[in-house]
Amino acid sequence: MTRPNHFLCSGFVFSQWLGGVALLLMAVACGQVDFTAPAGSVLQIFVKPEWVPANGGTATVTVLGFRSTGAPLPDDTLITFTTTLGRIDPPSAKTKDGRVDVLFISDDRSGIAKIRAFSGPEASAETEITVGTAVVANLELRAIPSYVPAGGGTVRLIARATAQDGNPVPNVPVVFQASAGTLTSGGQPVLTNANGEAEDSLFTRQKTEVKASIGTKTATLTLPYACEQRPTPRLNFSPQTPVVGQPVFFNANGSFDPTGPIVRYEWNFGDGGSGFGPEVVHVYSTVGVFNVTLTVTNDRGCDNSTNSFLNVSSGPNQPPQAVFTVDDRLPGGNGDGVLRVGETLTFDASASFDPDGTIVAYTWDFGDTGAGFGKVTTHAYTAAGNYTVRLTVRDNLGAVATAERLITVQP
Ligand SMILES: [Ca+2]
Numbered sequence: 001m002t003r004p005n006h007f008l009c010s011g012f013v014f015s016q017w018l019g020g021v022a023l024l025l026m027a028v029a030c031g032q033v034d035f036t037a038p039a040g041s042v043l044q045i046f047v048k049p050e051w052v053p054a055n056g057g058t059a060t061v062t063v064l065g066f067r068s069t070g071a072p073l074p075d076d077t078l079i080t081f082t083t084t085l086g087r088i089d090p091p092s093a094k095t096k097d098g099r100v101d102v103l104f105i106s107d108d109r110s111g112i113a114k115i116r117a118f119s120g121p122e123a124s125a126e127t128e129i130t131v132g133t134a135v136v137a138n139l140e141l142r143a144i145p146s147y148v149p150a151g152g153g154t155v156r157l158i159a160r161a162t163a164q165d166g167n168p169v170p171n172v173p174v175v176f177q178a179s180a181g182t183l184t185s186g187g188q189p190v191l192t193n194a195n196g197e198a199e200d201s202l203f204t205r206q207k208t209e210v211k212a213s214i215g216t217k218t219a220t221l222t223l224p225y226a227c228e229q230r231p232t233p234r235l236n237f238s239p240q241t242p243v244v245g246q247p248v249f250f251n252a253n254g255s256f257d258p259t260g261p262i263v264r265y266e267w268n269f270g271d272g273g274s275g276f277g278p279e280v281v282h283v284y285s286t287v288g289v290f291n292v293t294l295t296v297t298n299d300r301g302c303d304n305s306t307n308s309f310l311n312v313s314s315g316p317n318q319p320p321q322a323v324f325t326v327d328d329r330l331p332g333g334n335g336d337g338v339l340r341v342g343e344t345l346t347f348d349a350s351a352s353f354d355p356d357g358t359i360v361a362y363t364w365d366f367g368d369t370g371a372g373f374g375k376v377t378t379h380a381y382t383a384a385g386n387y388t389v390r391l392t393v394r395d396n397l398g399a400v401a402t403a404e405r406l407i408t409v410q411p
């Protein structure tokens with residue numbers, strides 16, 4: 001093998017007249033100097049990949065060397081590398097078939113590593129490797145759901161890092177922060193996955209500002225409390241002045257929510273009855289003024305109520321019903337079940353009723369010219385025979401009803 005050492009050792013010749021000591025030093029130096037590219041050579045430099053993570057990320061740095069003639073540089077031509085960030089391993093290497101491959105290895109710094117190759121008087125162009133978080137051009141932050149659930153709850157936070165070319169950036173550390181609540185990450189960095197996404201979860205009970213950071217890139221988001229805006233209920237019913245027994249049609253038409261759909265309608269009719277849905281029917285069985293309440297709930301679980309008073313009137317009066325019993329119960333009677341002369345018999349109208357009001361008067365005709373009053377009364381017959389007993393009842397609006405019964409009084 002011929003090695004054109006005359007280039008390298010020209011210093012030796014020049015040094016001859018510097019004196020014995022200098023001559024010796026230069027001779028030693030001459031022995032250690034490697035062969036480098038001659039002037040006019042071209043060094044082409046390439047890196048792959050062009051982005052590496054911080055802390056030990058590696059890329060291959062390749063140099064193709066050519067003489068001015070276009071032929072590859074001779075084998076064992078020494079190429080030396082410099083970088084502004086991280087290190088090159090090895091920092092210099094010798095060509096084989098005009099080529100050198102070395103490794104770029106990142107340290108804990110993020111940024112742009114500017115790399116150059118040198119040999120003799122020639123240098124390559126500067127090439128760059130982006131290291132660590134510096135590659136992130138865009139950081140997006142989203143939350144699922146996009147609000148703090150009613151009563152507090154968990155929100156997923158997803159940060160997505162992309163490079164200038166729009167591709168996701170994996171393995172970069174994302175730090176999440178929140179103005180309230182508790183983050184699962186505890187503030188420790190979360191590495192992005194192959195999709196460039198890092199996820200954290202936040203448990204909070206109130207409006208919260210959240211932030212994701214990669215290096216100097218940040219993205220922020222405000223999570224409003226779900227119930228900052230509540231749905232607005234609207235309550236309608238028809239007829240406006242129903243009577244007892246008449247169906248009343250209720251609807252919640254006109255209720256609305258600015259943030260989402262209303263998913264639940266709950267009715268309280270004020271008489272112990274309840275219903276669900278935007279349209280319901282209810283029948284009141286008694287007269288009165290009823291406080292009707294409508295509660296609407298949206299898809300975030302936030303509710304709101306409204307109420308209206310409903311006056312249910314009696315309508316046409318319904319007559320009472322007259323019902324009574326006769327017996328010889330103790331102590332007035334002897335309790336043998338046979339109605340007898342002189343025995344005090346009990347007349348009981350407790351089973352009478354008025355469907356839409358109350359009975360206010362009970363009048364008795366015992367059929368022997370005797371008369372009585374009250375719900376429960378007594379009478380004694382003085383002679384045996386058959387008697388027609390008549391009960392008349394009157395309700396609170398004056399309607400009357402009668403009931404008759406033929407009884408036999410024995411001696
Ligand atoms: Ca009545």
Ligand SMILES: [Ca+2]
Nearest residue numbers: 328336337338
């Ligand atoms: Ca008896």
